[in-house]
Amino acid sequence: xxxxxxxxxxxxxxxxxxxxVPVTETREGVILRAISGIYLVHADAKETGGLxxxxxxxxxxNLKKNFTYSTxxxxxxxxxxxxxxYSYDVASxxxxxxxxxxxxxxxxxxxxxxxxxxxxxxxxxxxxQTLVTNLDQLVIVFAxxxxxxxxxxxxxxxxxxxxxxxxxxxxxxxxxxxxxAQFQERFAEYSRIGYRVLATSVEQNIGIDxxxxxxxxxxxxxxxxxxxxxxxxxxxxxxGLKLATGEIGSVTFKGRHTTxxxxxxxxxxxxxxxxxxxxxxxxxxxxxxxELMACFIEFTPFLATSCRFHNCRHEAEPDCxxxxxxxxxxxxxxxxxxxxxxxxxxxx
Ligand code: GDP
Ligand code: ZN
Numbered sequence: 001x002x003x004x005x006x007x008x009x010x011x012x013x014x015x016x017x018x019x020x021v022p023v024t025e026t027r028e029g030v031i032l033r034a035i036s037g038i039y040l041v042h043a044d045a046k047e048t049g050g051l052x053x054x055x056x057x058x059x060x061x062n063l064k065k066n067f068t069y070s071t072x073x074x075x076x077x078x079x080x081x082x083x084x085x086y087s088y089d090v091a092s093x094x095x096x097x098x099x100x101x102x103x104x105x106x107x108x109x110x111x112x113x114x115x116x117x118x119x120x121x122x123x124x125x126x127x128x129q130t131l132v133t134n135l136d137q138l139v140i141v142f143a144x145x146x147x148x149x150x151x152x153x154x155x156x157x158x159x160x161x162x163x164x165x166x167x168x169x170x171x172x173x174x175x176x177x178x179x180x181a182q183f184q185e186r187f188a189e190y191s192r193i194g195y196r197v198l199a200t201s202v203e204q205n206i207g208i209d210x211x212x213x214x215x216x217x218x219x220x221x222x223x224x225x226x227x228x229x230x231x232x233x234x235x236x237x238x239x240g241l242k243l244a245t246g247e248i249g250s251v252t253f254k255g256r257h258t259t260x261x262x263x264x265x266x267x268x269x270x271x272x273x274x275x276x277x278x279x280x281x282x283x284x285x286x287x288x289x290x291e292l293m294a295c296f297i298e299f300t301p302f303l304a305t306s307c308r309f310h311n312c313r314h315e316a317e318p319d320c321x322x323x324x325x326x327x328x329x330x331x332x333x334x335x336x337x338x339x340x341x342x343x344x345x346x347x348x
Pocket of ligand 2: 307312313314315317319320321322323
């Protein structure tokens with residue numbers, strides 16, 4: 001005779017007993033800020049609308065341990081960062097997390113959800129430091145005039161976005177200072193190759209709603225030279241929104257390493273803006289020429305088939321597909337020159 005376990009039907013009593021067991025409900029959210037092991041988490045809105053108070057969270061112990069010990073297979077497992085109570089890398093600004101609220105203002109992070117993108121900079125002794133994760137787009141702000149847009153700089157920022165898997169959104173602000181023909185003359189080449197270009201004017205309230213819409217439900221970083229109206233735009237999107245963008249000078253391939261991402265700022269209408277003075281150091285140090293070329297999206301069709309010389313440098317070689325594209329006008333000569341200038345700066 002075999003005993004077959006019979007599943008017990010829950011009785012009235014059992015059901016009641018279950019109900020009094022405290023159920024810890026976890027929630028999901030986004031890390032806005034990280035300071036000394038305390039993570040400010042913006043919980044996903046249960047209902048839509050409005051900004052909720054973020055939770056101050058600590059990491060569940062096991063998350064910290066995973067990070068603290070070396071996982072190298074060849075060496076004995078040992079503590080590698082015992083002096084650090086936390087790291088930028090175990091949980092970062094931008095990470096989506098699952099957390100257990102303790103009360104209305106505090107919680108414990110149980111799990112870091114998979115990252116879509118990760119922005120790093122090389123920190124001390126070649127160690128990579130995560131600045132921000134899950135960035136979706138780079139908002140590249142230039143003015144239509146005062147100051148006139150430096151298209152070579154626009155190109156560099158586009159490369160920075162492309163190389164990091166971010167969607168570039170190009171803003172031509174101060175649209176009120178130019179007419180349509182002048183606007184087209186400055187920015188049309190970008191829309192022609194498939195980028196989204198938005199004309200805005202804080203002065204005349206042009207394109208502000210469209211910009212707000214473009215930011216919705218995404219994590220965006222703003223960049224661009226000073227004086228083009230970044231602060232004014234952000235303030236128009238959400239009064240009081242202030243970022244520590246500071247002076248954004250010329251981008252070099254070497255970059256300077258000074259500041260870091262400070263926080264993500266939730267927008268009332270949805271989405272987050274990264275307060276990222278560090279993005280000015282979005283360097284392209286490790287790009288090869290091939291990778292750089294891939295960041296000029298309009299070149300792609302011309303590189304699909306080999307030039308006459310399979311190792312063509314697309315400079316002075318005969319029967320070069322890329323040069324043919326330039327000659328036919330399909331590729332802007334200015335963009336091609338921009339590529340060549342950037343290619344010269346690459347570390348070989
Ligand atoms: P940021 O350095 O990029 O943050 O630029 P600001 O927001 O400080 O703006 C620089 C200057 O441009 C300020 O004097 C603004 O009033 C002005 N400005 C900003 N947006 C516009 C605009 O759409 N049209 C005009 N005419 N001026 C603007
Ligand atoms: Zn070629």
